[in-house]
Amino acid sequence: MHYLEQELRQLVKQDEQIFRFVEEGCLDGIWYWDLEKPENEWMSPKMWETLGCDPSTKRHLVSEWQDLIHPDDLATAIENFNSHCRDPNAKYDQYVRYRNGSDWTWVRCRGIAIRNKEGKPIRMLGAHVDVTEIKTLQLETAVQRRELEERNQELSVFAHAASHDLQSPVKSMLGIISLMKEDASENDHTDLEENIQHLETLALRTQRLTNALLTIGRIQNTAPMKKLGRVGSFTEKVWQEVAEEYEFDKQSLEFVGLNQELNVDHDMFELMLRNILSNCIKYRHPDRNLKIRVAWAEDQVSRRLEIEDNGCGMTLEQCKESTIFFKRFHSASDIEGSGLGLGIVRQIAKRHGASVRLEPKLPFGLKVVVCFDGEES
Amino acid sequence: MKNVVCVDDCVIDLKLNSKVVTRSKKAKVVESFMDPREALKWFKVHPDAKIDLVFLDLNMPHMGGFEFLEAFSQLSFSRQPLICLLTSSNNPSEVSRAREFGAEFVTKPLSKSYLESILAKVRD
Numbered sequence: 019m020h021y022l023e024q025e026l027r028q029l030v031k032q033d034e035q036i037f038r039f040v041e042e043g044c045l046d047g048i049w050y051w052d053l054e055k056p057e058n059e060w061m062s063p064k065m066w067e068t069l070g071c072d073p074s075t076k077r078h079l080v081s082e083w084q085d086l087i088h089p090d091d092l093a094t095a096i097e098n099f100n101s102h103c104r105d106p107n108a109k110y111d112q113y114v115r116y117r118n119g120s121d122w123t124w125v126r127c128r129g130i131a132i133r134n135k136e137g138k139p140i141r142m143l144g145a146h147v148d149v150t151e152i153k154t155l156q157l158e159t160a161v162q163r164r165e166l167e168e169r170n171q172e173l174s175v176f177a178h179a180a181s182h183d184l185q186s187p188v189k190s191m192l193g194i195i196s197l198m199k200e201d202a203s204e205n206d207h208t209d210l211e212e213n214i215q216h217l218e219t220l221a222l223r224t225q226r227l228t229n230a231l232l233t234i235g236r237i238q239n240t241a242p243m244k245k246l247g248r249v250g251s252f253t254e255k256v257w258q259e260v261a262e263e264y265e266f267d268k269q270s271l272e273f274v275g276l277n278q279e280l281n282v283d284h285d286m287f288e289l290m291l292r293n294i295l296s297n298c299i300k301y302r303h304p305d306r307n308l309k310i311r312v313a314w315a316e317d318q319v320s321r322r323l324e325i326e327d328n329g330c331g332m333t334l335e336q337c338k339e340s341t342i343f344f345k346r347f348h349s350a351s352d353i354e355g356s357g358l359g360l361g362i363v364r365q366i367a368k369r370h371g372a373s374v375r376l377e378p379k380l381p382f383g384l385k386v387v388v389c390f391d392g393e394e395s
Numbered sequence: 396m397k398n399v400v401c402v403d404d405c406v407i408d409l410k411l412n413s414k415v416v417t418r419s420k421k422a423k424v425v426e427s428f429m430d431p432r433e434a435l436k437w438f439k440v441h442p443d444a445k446i447d448l449v450f451l452d453l454n455m456p457h458m459g460g461f462e463f464l465e466a467f468s469q470l471s472f473s474r475q476p477l478i479c480l481l482t483s484s485n486n487p488s489e490v491s492r493a494r495e496f497g498a499e500f501v502t503k504p505l506s507k508s509y510l511e512s513i514l515a516k517v518r519d
Binding site: 178181182183185186189190192193194196197200209212216219220 | 405407408410411414415418454482483484486502503504505506
């Protein structure tokens with residue numbers, strides 16, 4: 019043994035202050051348990067202070083700490099204690115939670131049984147180290163890792179779907195070009211006009227999709243520039259534009275209680291409304307005059323912008339599936355769209371701490387609800 | 396002359412496939428469907444249509460290609476058509492799933508040379 023170690027060991031035996039320093043400096047509590055009278059256990063003042071208790075109010079009884087320990091962790095501690103008593107090689111070492119006011123204090127609790135000549139445990143000496151900070155960080159890191167894994171998974175699905183949907187019109191264009199080459203070699207111009215029209219349609223579809231992808235990227239990477247604005251003004255402005263774009267009757271829209279002011283990014287909010295309102299027109303029912311109702315609703319549970327129409331609607335199953343990017347419920351040839359419109363709406367809502375849910379409306383139509391209180395969609 | 400049915404939600408792709416088939420002069424498109432559910436109904440009503448080949452799109456809004464295959468495999472025909480899945484991406488898991496159904500798998504666009512090779516696989 020090194021002479022300094024030897025000297026230190028001697029010092030600990032002789033000088034009470036040295037023991038106190040080790041206890042205070044290295045540990046957050048010491049306990050010493052009488053296993054022959056198991057209700058008795060001495061616990062150092064620092065142990066109680068670490069757990070947010072006044073040591074003077076605590077008696078040296080096992081029940082004092084057992085009342086504070088998390089029930090799950092007590093079960094672990096008892097199991098480890100029994101194993102250690104049976105076999106000295108089985109370590110008494112575990113991370114446990116103690117109630118500290120309204121919070122929990124994480125403690126690494128280690129102990130060693132003191133045995134008599136026959137090897138029977140008669141005392142138990144233990145030490146506490148407060149590991150709350152580390153544990154909290156560990157838990158936060160685990161949550162962040164899970165979130166990252168989920169986002170990676172989402173990105174992977176998104177990338178696959180984006181790649182497929184971008185390739186689709188391009189591949190069709192290549193097929194048409196191949197036929198056009200064949201026609202040209204035979205000097206046959208019969209299908210030329212039709213082929214050019216198809217190429218234009220496919221090019222526009224590709225353009226719509228790339229624009230939507232760029233929009234999603236912009237929303238995800240730009241912090242919203244929030245300013246107060248009246249819901250009614252946004253809706254009126256966007257509806258004017260959308261109705262003009264689709265050459266639609268402006269009277270189809272009904273406003274209810276839209277004087278509410280919201281602190282939102284005006285451009286993003288308008289883009290969200292544009293997607294929802296243009297969907298109302300695109301998915302209108304051919305046999306019904308389109309009616310759209312935009313209303314502000316609030317109660318104790320949430321504050322909501324509700325947009326409902328009497329269009330083709332969606333089934334409950336389709337409403338659930340609408341969270342999937344690129345999920346289309348109609349043929350690309352029937353109704354133009356990138357399959358990203360609702361995705362854009364959800365991204366914008368998310369950037370504002372809001373959420374979106376779709377509800378089939380009876381007897382027909384669809385209701386889009388934007389909840390501004392983080393209510394789950 | 397082989398009989399072909401095309402199922403694709405994209406009208407342009409339907410026309411494109413139809414042209415490639417017609418120009419081959421070895422096959423003709425008997426029916427084209429934009430909605431796979433309609434195609435399924437047609438096959439149920441026409442078990443004796445003697446269809447040799449079905450070109451089936453994989454990604455469709457109302458019923459996906461594999462969903463179609465599940466339902467199609469329950470039907471019986473006087474002549475069992477060969478199914479060829481047409482898709483824009485070459486996803487290995489989709490390829491192996493297609494094989495489980497005994498279907499062929501090819502990436503779009505349908506070409507003259509591929510059509511000829513697949514028609515050679517169809518028994519007379």
